[in-house]
Amino acid sequence: MNKIFEIPLYAYERSPDQDAPAPVRHPVVVIGAGPIGLAAAIDLAQDDVPVVVLDDNDKVSFGSRAICFAKRPLEILDRLGCGHEMVEKGVKWDVGKVFFDTRKVFEFNLLPEDGHEFPAFINLQQYYFEEYLVNRVRQLQDAGKPIEIRGQNRVEAIGTHDDHVKLEVATPEDSYTLEADWLIACDGAGSPTRRMLGLDFVGRVFEDNFLIADVVMEADFPTERWFWFDPPFNRGQSALLHKQPDGVWRIDLQLGWDIDKEEEKKPENVIPRLKAMLGEDVEFELEWVSIYTFQCRRMEKFRHGRVIFAGDAAHQVSPFGARGANSGVQDTDNLVWKLKLVIEGKAPETLLESYDTERIHGADENILNSTRSTDFITPKSEMSRILRDAVLDLAEEHDFARPLVNSGRLSVPCTYDGSPLNTADALEDGPARTRPGAPCPDAPLVDGFLLPKLAGKFTLLTIDADAPDHFEESGIEVTRLALSVKDDKSLALKQRYLGVAPSAVYLIRPDQHVAARRESWNENIFRTAVRRATGQE
Amino acid sequence: MADLILTPNIDGPDDFYADLLAAHEGLSKEESDALNARLILVLANHIGDRKALAQAITAAKAKD
Numbered sequence: 097m098n099k100i101f102e103i104p105l106y107a108y109e110r111s112p113d114q115d116a117p118a119p120v121r122h123p124v125v126v127i128g129a130g131p132i133g134l135a136a137a138i139d140l141a142q143d144d145v146p147v148v149v150l151d152d153n154d155k156v157s158f159g160s161r162a163i164c165f166a167k168r169p170l171e172i173l174d175r176l177g178c179g180h181e182m183v184e185k186g187v188k189w190d191v192g193k194v195f196f197d198t199r200k201v202f203e204f205n206l207l208p209e210d211g212h213e214f215p216a217f218i219n220l221q222q223y224y225f226e227e228y229l230v231n232r233v234r235q236l237q238d239a240g241k242p243i244e245i246r247g248q249n250r251v252e253a254i255g256t257h258d259d260h261v262k263l264e265v266a267t268p269e270d271s272y273t274l275e276a277d278w279l280i281a282c283d284g285a286g287s288p289t290r291r292m293l294g295l296d297f298v299g300r301v302f303e304d305n306f307l308i309a310d311v312v313m314e315a316d317f318p319t320e321r322w323f324w325f326d327p328p329f330n331r332g333q334s335a336l337l338h339k340q341p342d343g344v345w346r347i348d349l350q351l352g353w354d355i356d357k358e359e360e361k362k363p364e365n366v367i368p369r370l371k372a373m374l375g376e377d378v379e380f381e382l383e384w385v386s387i388y389t390f391q392c393r394r395m396e397k398f399r400h401g402r403v404i405f406a407g408d409a410a411h412q413v414s415p416f417g418a419r420g421a422n423s424g425v426q427d428t429d430n431l432v433w434k435l436k437l438v439i440e441g442k443a444p445e446t447l448l449e450s451y452d453t454e455r456i457h458g459a460d461e462n463i464l465n466s467t468r469s470t471d472f473i474t475p476k477s478e479m480s481r482i483l484r485d486a487v488l489d490l491a492e493e494h495d496f497a498r499p500l501v502n503s504g505r506l507s508v509p510c511t512y513d514g515s516p517l518n519t520a521d522a523l524e525d526g527p528a529r530t531r532p533g534a535p536c537p538d539a540p541l542v543d544g545f546l547l548p549k550l551a552g553k554f555t556l557l558t559i560d561a562d563a564p565d566h567f568e569e570s571g572i573e574v575t576r577l578a579l580s581v582k583d584d585k586s587l588a589l590k591q592r593y594l595g596v597a598p599s600a601v602y603l604i605r606p607d608q609h610v611a612a613r614r615e616s617w618n619e620n621i622f623r624t625a626v627r628r629a630t631g632q633e
Numbered sequence: 634m635a636d637l638i639l640t641p642n643i644d645g646p647d648d649f650y651a652d653l654l655a656a657h658e659g660l661s662k663e664e665s666d667a668l669n670a671r672l673i674l675v676l677a678n679h680i681g682d683r684k685a686l687a688q689a690i691t692a693a694k695a696k697d
Binding site: 483485487489490494497500 | 666
């Protein structure tokens with residue numbers, strides 16, 4: 097009984113709201129204290145927007161669940177004040193091996209680009225991820241920030257109104273009514289909020305089951321991602337072996353759709369499978385076994401009046417590519433600065449429509465990628481299997497076939513091309529990776545890294561260009577960050593932000609996405625860009 | 634982006650066709666299917682150009 101996921105981290109406590117004569121109204125209520133709900137709440141509370149998180153449980157995630165966290169979410173977590181803890185605890189890896197049947201087909205090295213503060217990926221159990229977020233909540237509370245988590249508070253009914261939401265909340269003692277100006281639903285793929293509101297959850301449906309086992313073992317497997325297509329120990333399916341902190345290894349065995357879940361979960365069925373995979377003489381202990389079922393689908397709209405959905409509640413993907421939790425954190429990164437401006441009366445409510453536009457774009461990209469991976473990993477017809485096997489056979493001998501091997505396209509941040517918040521690109525021949533809509537890539541500076549200097553506010557990034565140090569447009573404060581390629585020893589800034597241009601001025605949103613860019617400052621153009629980026633144009 | 638060549642372009646068409654048949658000589662249906670699949674991928678990579686590849690897929694589709 098010493099696993100972190102067995103200890104109540106936010107045990108039920110009676111709230112004064114339960115004894116209030118009339119329902120208490122909160123600016124924001126979040127349903128779900130998972131990775132996405134906690135990220136949303138921390139983001140709000142850091143900027144003094146009061147927030148209450150309701151969770152029907154009182155513990156962090158049971159079992160490891162999401163284990164692979166990508167650079168962009170780590171950068172976002174750094175902005176939320178807990179990115180470094182995750183990286184210190186997490187397992188960093190660069191090498192992956194791909195096996196087909198009994199043969200190693202090839203291996204790859206992610207060769208992460210230099211000049212970033214955060215690694216390309218870490219592996220970390222979801223329960224640690226949530227624990228560090230809960231720790232951050234406690235830290236904010238100690239600093240007097242308006243945030244609370246109410247454990248064992250289950251929302252049983254939701255009433256929607258034009259300007260608020262009414263919630264019936266059940267607790268171990270009694271039920272009470274709560275009101276919220278805004279409700280953020282982060283209650284997972286089976287979202288009770290979605291069900292209570294009778295909302296759709298459709299799209300391209302794909303169904304499969306995975307046996308997920310966390311195994312504690314003293315094994316001399318290297319810290320690498322090993323992926324099998326059609327191995328002898330799991331015929332016709334796939335398998336994955338990946339290392340987590342504390343000597344815990346994650347094993348995913350694809351089982352197909354038509355299986356008896358209860359049978360498959362029994363240790364007498366799981367252990368022989370694992371022995372066949374790891375070798376008869378490897379000693380291991382099963383920490384956690386689960387059967388995971390997924391579908392690739394999303395809601396038609398993520399925002400429904402005063403109720404906004406984020407994470408798996410809004411969209412669900414296959415696990416290939418680690419696009420679940422990673423994309424959910426990007427949802428709240430996109431949503432929270434907009435919601436703050438709306439709550440403060442600095443932007444119209446219509447700004448939130450861009451959350452739908454931008455994150456549906458992101459969800460569709462994730463669904464497309466993970467569906468393609470799934471089609472490669474589990475061919476749906478005889479010919480698709482023949483072609484898949486041909487790719488794997490050729491990949492063993494020929495480089496050209498290796499990019500066709502799809503064992504999951506790992507999560508990368510979405511560029512919001514075509515977003516109504518973007519101003520047309522005006523930096524001639526500027527690098528494509530920093531075009532309007534793109535997330536800013538990190539770069540080393542004389543005193544640290546670029547991204548922490550762009551966090552949580554509108555920034556005017558100037559590189560060898562003049563501009564005012566500060567300006568305000570329609571209530572939006574913009575602060576300049578002045579840099580020069582003279583200090584750019586690694587040339588990362590030049591390569592990532594200038595290309596062949598001699599100078600550049602970038603308008604960067606609070607979520608570190610580019611809103612506008614051109615070679616030099618122009619007051620009229622940038623003021624218009626600020627209004628556009630905040631839904632006022 | 635080049636257009637797909639759909640006019641005669643193989644030097645010695647009978648020789649090429651004989652080579653293709655010879656490659657399948659003695660193979661089971663399963664082995665032949667696998668060979669064809671590998672061959673498609675090798676040739677597709679050689680072409681590379683996505684527009685030409687899309688035109689090739691269209692050209693290869695059976696007419697209704």
